[in-house]
Amino acid sequence: MLLVSRSNASYHHGDLVAALEQAAFELLAEQGHASLSLREVARRAGVSHNAPYHHFGDRSALLHHLAEAAMSRLLAAQQAALARAEGADAVERAVALGVAYTGWAVANPNAFAVIFDPAVCVPGQPTGAMGPLIAENERILATTIKALIGSDAGDGGIASVVSWSSVHGLAQLVTAGHVPESALEPAVRAVMSALAGSGHRAA
Amino acid sequence: MLLVSRSNASYHHGDLVAALEQAAFELLAEQGHASLSLREVARRAGVSHNAPYHHFGDRSALLHHLAEAAMSRLLAAQQAALARAEGADAVERAVALGVAYTGWAVANPNAFAVIFDPAVCVPGQPTGAMGPLIAENERILATTIKALIGSDAGDGGIASVVSWSSVHGLAQLVTAGHVPESALEPAVRAVMSALAGSGHRAA
DNA sequence: CCTCGTATCTGGACACTGTCCAGTTCGTAT
DNA sequence: ATACGAACTGGACAGTGTCCAGATACGAGG
Known part of the structure; x- marks a missing residue:
């Protein structure tokens, strides 16, 4: 069945939520969440600046998930x-x-x-x-x-x-x-x- | 001598620091300091978006003063x-x-x-x-x-x-x-x- | 196997922000 | 009175969050 954890990095990432979460935590280790940029998170996850919006409707939604x-x-x-x-x-x-x-x-x-x-x-x-x-x-x-x-x-x-x-x-x-x-x-x-x-x- | 407290609102404000501080505190009563905008503070104080830079070199300097x-x-x-x-x-x-x-x-x-x-x-x-x-x-x-x-x-x-x-x-x-x-x-x-x-x- | 719908992702656009720059106005010392 | 310097203005630029239309790829139905 393999619900998640595809992890092939093609067009469809497969598990972007986890990747974004990891990237965001790495960012959090370096700076506070006040200056945490959605675009920077996306950049570190290797996706476009708009990809996160399909999983989190909002910046604050990402923060809440974090x-x-x-x-x-x-x-x-x-x-x-x-x-x-x-x-x-x-x-x-x-x-x-x-x-x-x-x-x-x-x-x-x-x-x-x-x-x-x-x-x-x-x-x-x-x-x-x-x-x-x-x-x-x-x-x-x-x-x-x-x-x-x-x-x-x-x-x-x-x-x-x-x-x-x-x-x-x-x-x-x-x-x-x-x-x-x-x-x-x-x-x-x-x-x-x-x-x-x-x-x-x-x- | 009258060092400060001119309070005539001409071109030279006279006591912008206090005005900015008051405006910022009003903003702080409505929202957290993460989303506190320098430009909005300046707007509320009735000055241009650049006036604060002559008294605080930085946004974080204003925050520190606050x-x-x-x-x-x-x-x-x-x-x-x-x-x-x-x-x-x-x-x-x-x-x-x-x-x-x-x-x-x-x-x-x-x-x-x-x-x-x-x-x-x-x-x-x-x-x-x-x-x-x-x-x-x-x-x-x-x-x-x-x-x-x-x-x-x-x-x-x-x-x-x-x-x-x-x-x-x-x-x-x-x-x-x-x-x-x-x-x-x-x-x-x-x-x-x-x-x-x-x-x-x-x- | 081919087609098609849909979720996922991309690029572009807009308003807003912090910050730098050159110019303008005003108080003040000479 | 004049010149100097501090205070303030407007414009410009990069970066951000967010909306929009278009491109892509996976999975279901024929």
Whole structure:
């Protein structure tokens, strides 16, 4: 049947979406998405400047697709870290999750920025595959945090929000150069310890 | 002497920098800085599309100037909140500071985004007036946090980083629509309480 | 096997943008 | 009053996103 993955580069490219995505990610490694040019992406993919329009109706549609792909990678990094720390302490698992999040963000700052740019992913109702991805990320975060603070602690939602915010802000401040990268792991550990501590205080 | 503020709108505008800044901020209230057009700013200021080039050598120079102005406002909002909560508890003062930060960010999301965009304010060495502004912000944060966790607690630096990260990430996630605005104040309070708790645990 | 419809891709065109250039107007020091 | 220099103007050029009509190639139906 071979649905996709033709990969013969004739007139009909075969899998332009993937090629464009790869080219765009290469561009993202060099510059922010604000100055990412559709024509340059097409050029790197070896097609005319108009080919992308047949797969993405718009520049912002391409950006949105990139955001989904990036979010998928970010989620995968976190899941891998969680799997790697399977038998560990609850604190250690939470730290591993946070370090995976910030680590991926710092390693791919521009891709990270696309995910959370309100101009590309409209606030409120996430469209396309973004919704499930975000939901899944919130799910693994919530379960990890719940294991951290103990099921008896009252408001697990606030703890999730706090941990996500901390880790997210940390990544942002590091990529913006306001916090040294060396402070990453200690800061994540401090957040998770404090969260665990406050949970026990409440009991 | 009257150095500036001529404000007669003849051929020589008199105070174009301020006019451009105001026009740009109006634009920022409507759209992100990625799609902010120099020509549109000039149009709104009532000058030719080339006038800005005599005051800012570059589009990114204008963006940088905007970032400085925005940072100045963000700092002022925090200082005002701190002054308003002068006699209060250490926790209450820290909460007031965090709420001021996030509140200003949520009220002016696009201006907030300019400040922390690595593409406009180069990471590492802040140029122009940005350095002192950031330093002052870090100063008032550090003193507030130090009063919160007690001077005996060992690592005040980590606590500052954690609080800044939390509050910053919270603002970002709210403006991106991933966290409801109603969770803002409770989340800030939770962070500051947890920080105060962990400080006492260490003693 | 040939034909044909349709999805895919190409080239050209337009408005808009950032930026450079030469010219014009105005405040000011001599 | 005059000359100088700063502030501003209009025009030009390359690059961009987007729309349009035309060319190409794959797959189905005869």
